[in-house]
Amino acid sequence: MAKSTKKKRQTARDPLIARAKKTLKPSKPLKGKRRGKPSRAAAVAPADPTIVHPLPPLALGPGSAVLDRLFDVVMSRRTADPAVSHSARLLSRGTAKVAQKFGEEAVECLIEAVAGNRDALIAESADVLYHLIVLWVSGGVMPDDVWTELKRREGISGIAEKAARVKTLPVAFGLETTKIP
Numbered sequence: 001m002a003k004s005t006k007k008k009r010q011t012a013r014d015p016l017i018a019r020a021k022k023t024l025k026p027s028k029p030l031k032g033k034r035r036g037k038p039s040r041a042a043a044v045a046p047a048d049p050t051i052v053h054p055l056p057p058l059a060l061g062p063g064s065a066v067l068d069r070l071f072d073v074v075m076s077r078r079t080a081d082p083a084v085s086h087s088a089r090l091l092s093r094g095t096a097k098v099a100q101k102f103g104e105e106a107v108e109c110l111i112e113a114v115a116g117n118r119d120a121l122i123a124e125s126a127d128v129l130y131h132l133i134v135l136w137v138s139g140g141v142m143p144d145d146v147w148t149e150l151k152r153r154e155g156i157s158g159i160a161e162k163a164a165r166v167k168t169l170p171v172a173f174g175l176e177t178t179k180i181p
Contacts, residue, residue, distance in 0.1 A: 099138075109127070
């Protein structure tokens with residue numbers, strides 16, 4: 001049996017050891033390829049499909065599943081004591097205050113994006129998503145409603161979708177123009 005095949009089999013049996021070895025191994029520069037950031041495909045595809053990597057603690061499913069769980073937590077906090085729960089405190093102040101807080105977090109996210117601060121952008125993005133979910137709870141919006149709308153828009157050009165909204169929006173407000181006021 002070849003040495004590399006034996007090593008792969010041992011590695012496949014103990015994924016934690018394999019992961020530790022892979023993590024501790026110094027990275028080698030790519031030969032003949034552009035150096036710098038690896039491609040997204042390289043970052044997603046494991047080097048050895050026999051190695052099983054455990055998921056990080058919070059990566060329990062697709063992104064929407066994390067948001068669905070967060071929504072359930074915020075929903076459960078609606079009746080909690082505002083002195084104990086941040087979500088309950090926000091919700092007790094009414095939709096206008098919840099919307100204001102969401103707007104503040106969105107602006108902070110934009111500032112970090114423009115500044116090019118990636119780590120802060122990630123943190124602020126999480127804040128924006130949390131406050132958006134609090135806004136959904138306050139406004140009676142269910143995540144499935146948003147997911148359904150996103151699915152409806154899937155495959156539609158953003159330009160075409162926006163053009164369709166511009167034509168119908170003034171009619172909804174009783175205006176006689178095709179421009180948004």
